[in-house]
Amino acid sequence: MVAAAAAGLVGIAIVLAFLVAPEDADQGISQRIFYFHVPIALTAYACFGWGAWKALLLLWKGDERYDLESYVAVHQGTIFGALTLATGSIWAKASWGHWWRWESKQLVLFLVLFLFYSAYFMLRFSIEEGPRRANVSAVYALFGVALIPISFLAIRLAEDFIHPTTFTREGPQMTGTMFVAFCVGWLAMSVLAYALYRVELLGKRLDANLRELREALTT
Amino acid sequence: MSQSDYVVAAYAVIFVTLLVYVAIIAAKLARLERETAELAELARKRSSGG
Numbered sequence: 001m002v003a004a005a006a007a008g009l010v011g012i013a014i015v016l017a018f019l020v021a022p023e024d025a026d027q028g029i030s031q032r033i034f035y036f037h038v039p040i041a042l043t044a045y046a047c048f049g050w051g052a053w054k055a056l057l058l059l060w061k062g063d064e065r066y067d068l069e070s071y072v073a074v075h076q077g078t079i080f081g082a083l084t085l086a087t088g089s090i091w092a093k094a095s096w097g098h099w100w101r102w103e104s105k106q107l108v109l110f111l112v113l114f115l116f117y118s119a120y121f122m123l124r125f126s127i128e129e130g131p132r133r134a135n136v137s138a139v140y141a142l143f144g145v146a147l148i149p150i151s152f153l154a155i156r157l158a159e160d161f162i163h164p165t166t167f168t169r170e171g172p173q174m175t176g177t178m179f180v181a182f183c184v185g186w187l188a189m190s191v192l193a194y195a196l197y198r199v200e201l202l203g204k205r206l207d208a209n210l211r212e213l214r215e216a217l218t219t
Numbered sequence: 220m221s222q223s224d225y226v227v228a229a230y231a232v233i234f235v236t237l238l239v240y241v242a243i244i245a246a247k248l249a250r251l252e253r254e255t256a257e258l259a260e261l262a263r264k265r266s267s268g269g
Contacts, residue, residue: 014230028222029222029223029226030222030225030226032226033225033226033229033230036229036230036233037229040233079236079240082236083232083233083236086229086232086236087229087232087233090225090228090229090232091225091229093225094222094225094226192237196240196244199244200244203244203247203248203251206251207247207251210251210254210255210258213258214254214258217258217261217262217265218261
């Protein structure tokens with residue numbers, strides 16, 4: 001049901017981005033990357049935030065199911081983060097003529113956030129499975145969440161003005177069908193991330209249950 | 220490369236990544252299905268033996 005909704009919304013978002021939204025007068029056709037690039041970035045932030053929330057619940061309530069939920073959310077965030085960097089680089093090449101600009105604080109801070117959460121997996125899999133691994137992973141995921149507002153606000157605090165801003169204090173920097181296409185794209189990416197989160201979590205839980213069952217049957 | 224080529228490339232990256240992700244999940248589900256069948260067989264043997 002959620003997966004079907006995600007597929008439908010992604011289809012509608014593509015139609016809106018390519019056939020309904022008008023071409024940007026300043027950036028031309030390359031601006032159409034933005035309808036998926038920005039929602040993917042916002043979804044990555046949401047996934048990392050969700051992972052941190054589940055990590056907090058684990059540390060607070062001690063229920064080990066939150067460990068897997070936090071891990072899957074961080075995994076989703078990393079996938080969406082990688083997509084943000086990839087699509088952003090392609091857009092940068094089309095607009096600026098460079099794949100990457102080190103002087104843009106938002107790009108660098110997003111890369112730092114992405115690398116921080118990539119290191120989460122190295123840390124997690126370097127510790128033997130059990131409560132210690134769950135607690136260390138949860139603390140790490142919680143620390144990372146502090147980078148989200150910094151990364152998000154970097155462009156507003158920065159003075160480079162290289163990276164375009166979607167939302168300013170005056171509101172969204174687009175009108176009419178462009179804004180509708182952006183909102184539907186954002187909804188589509190959010191529902192898609194939720195569907196992938198559910199499927200991955202289901203697979204991981206099934207895997208853990210089967211492992212327990214195998215141990216019980218073979219001993 | 221033209222501007223439209225970059226747009227196609229960006230959307231292709233998204234599509235291919237999602238496709239790879241779904242393929243990995245599908246492979247994992249197929250493995251879990253196989254393991255479930257093995258365990259069911261093991262449980263049947265155990266119950267018929269004891």
